[in-house]
Amino acid sequence: xxxxxxxxxxxxxxxxxxxxxxxxxxxxxxxxxxxxxxxxxxxxxxxxxxxxxxxxxxxxxxxxxxxxxxxxxxxxxxxxxxxxxxxxxxxxxxxxx
Numbered sequence: 001x002x003x004x005x006x007x008x009x010x011x012x013x014x015x016x017x018x019x020x021x022x023x024x025x026x027x028x029x030x031x032x033x034x035x036x037x038x039x040x041x042x043x044x045x046x047x048x049x050x051x052x053x054x055x056x057x058x059x060x061x062x063x064x065x066x067x068x069x070x071x072x073x074x075x076x077x078x079x080x081x082x083x084x085x086x087x088x089x090x091x092x093x094x095x096x097x
Contacts, residue, residue, distance in 0.1 A: 025082065031095035036068040036080070047081040070096060 025044075029037040038046075040063045048057035048068070056073065070078075073096060080092045 025092075028080075028092065028094070030092075031097050032070075033097050034069065034071040036070060036094060038066045038068070040064060040066055042084055044085075045083045049079045049081060051077050051079070 025038055025040055028039075029035070038061070040061055042063050043061065045060050046058070046068070047055055048070075049055055050073075056078070057068065057070070059068075075096050078094050078096060080094055082090045082092065
């Protein structure tokens with residue numbers, strides 16, 4: 001089990017080391033309307049959860065500019081759970097308008 005703590009908009013595990021989400025994602029649309037846009041520097045696994053902890057999206061993503069279509073999902077707060085190839089986890093809070 002991984003334990004996370006809230007630090008602003010980024011949730012992280014204390015044993016992540018020096019690597020962070022900014023090392024492998026350079027841009028993210030936040031807030032967003034229907035599409036989350038990511039500029040990814042390296043391959044990642046992306047899980048998106050609602051605030052009830054329900055997994056609503058899961059996909060491995062290759063590096064580059066990506067668009068995640070969340071059309072049909074309610075407005076509110078979602079958590080992007082990102083894992084890179086070094087098993088470093090980061091969680092970003094995003095807001096769907």
